[in-house]
């Protein structure tokens with residue numbers, strides 16, 4: 001494993017000592033690699049103590065979630081969506097959306113995550129792809145005015161719903177992509193894009209989670 005990936009493998013080992021971090025090319029995305037959990041990681045039931053550790057500190061950042069992957073594919077096909085814009089990726093995890101936006105020509109990119117490990121993974125993944133991403137832990141640390149905010153697969157936790165109003169107050173455009181939420185129940189948003197993608201490496205998710213919808217709000 002390259003030395004620069006060692007710090008995030010150490011973090012992964014705090015909950016999953018058998019797993020490894022590998023730099024992996026993403027399916028369907030050209031020339032973009034992420035340091036993620038090894039593709040052949042064991043999906044066997046975890047020992048109760050390991051399970052408790054994983055629940056307490058889930059390594060979401062060690063996977064590229066379906067909505068993040070679908071966003072990267074869309075931005076590669078249509079870079080003009082973000083070109084020359086100041087954007088933020090909320091709930092960045094591995095940093096996939098931030099990195100895809102930077103690679104598509106966004107002028108300045110911010111990535112925000114409450115998880116310290118995700119922020120470290122995003123920094124390392126940005127370096128791996130030769131791009132510049134500003135990382136922060138709270139949306140209050142973001143610039144007051146952003147052209148766009150992207151948020152991919154963050155609404156699995158319904159307690160994050162209030163984030164929607166907070167980000168609407170800060171950006172001209174908000175694009176929420178989600179594989180778990182079929183109706184955002186906010187009339188200010190319209191579905192502007194649909195795609196199919198699964199979390200990578202494969203988590204063995206149900207097929208219904210393959211459908212990703214992109215909801216857009218424009219001020």
Ligand SMILES: C[S@@+](CC[C@H](N)C(=O)[O-])C[C@H]1O[C@@H](n2cnc3c(N)ncnc32)[C@H](O)[C@@H]1O
Pocket residue numbers: 060061063064065066067068069090091092093094095096097112113114115118151152153154156157160163
């Ligand atoms: C399922 S992962 C998705 C990661 C990435 N967007 C992707 O598509 O691969 C959700 C991420 O959102 C982060 N998160 C959850 N609630 C958050 C909040 N209120 N503010 C910022 N990040 C949050 C989690 O720590 C996690 O990294």
